[in-house]
Amino acid sequence: MEDKSKEIMEKEKEAVIESVATPAETVGTAEPVIEPAAPAEAAKEVVTSEDIKAVHPSLDKWKPRTKLGKEVMEGKRGDIKSILAEGTKIKEFQIVDKLLPDLGHEIIYIGGSPGKGGGSQRTITKKTARMHKSGRRFRISSLVVVGNGDGIIGVGQGTGKEHRNAIEKAIEHAKLNLIFISRGCGSWQCACSQPHSLPLRAVGRAGSVKVELKPAPRGTNLAVSDDLKKILKAAGIRDAWCRTSGNTSARTNLIKAGFNALKSMNNMKQTSFLEQRFKNADQKKMEKSE
Secondary structure, rough: OOHHHHHHHHHHHEEEEEEHHHOHHHHOOOOOOOOOOOHHOOOOOOOOOOHHHOOOOOHHHHHOOOOOHHHHHHHHOOOHHHHHHHHOOOOEEEEEEHHHOOEEEEEOOOOOEOOOOOEEEEEEEEEEEEEEEEEEEEEEEEEEEOOOOOOOEEEEEEOOOOHHHHHHHHHHHHOOOEEEEEEEOOOOOOOOOOEEOOOEEEEEOOOEEEEEEEOOOOOOOOEEEEEHHHHHHHOOOOEEEEEEEEOOHHHHHHHHHHHHHHHHHOOOOOHHHHHHHHHHHHHHHHHHHO
């Protein structure tokens, strides 16, 4: 009986080994297993700054279609500030790449992904979905601020099916939406002639959000929220105070309201006022020195 039980156990072991083991003649010729590619909707929610870099399309393949683009390509127009001062509308973002190759950009964190503990983690893109009879259709949107730190700033919003495409579209839209703002020192506590702050008080609105920017003396730094700091730093403003109201958690409206506040300064005649103010400040300094 013991011999029969041992034979049965050995037969079961051999059967298991044959079902699991791979034959020796098929080991060398086995084809690698290729996993299917993940669909576009399954892209990761959080994209780091290393994944997103400044994307400047090649200007070698650019064929200008507008009058301004042809003049820039031929070298007749080389100053972006004069173009913005004239009010000429830029319809090709390659013009900005040609005149401002070192234009920087900053991505605004407008999205969020839910966490395990009930909180949320901020992301650089916002993912929305709409229901269709065949399933969910996803759309990704992003908000980008561009600027050179010397008075030129732009804000753009883009959408796409992938994170990188949405960010590239937002950068292109921001380059088409550039403005030039005048800086100065409108604070009565400072009264210096250096362009470190705003020349006057500015108010901007977007949706329910209202942003009021005020000039501040030197050394105050930017007493504003982290999102508005990105706009003011891109514009080259180092000292400012801010007062906001409304649903400021809607970061898209908050950024647009701050951008509209900076844009509203171009609608005011401030040259003669600033020149007179600077002359008075210089006279006071001369009197004190004497």
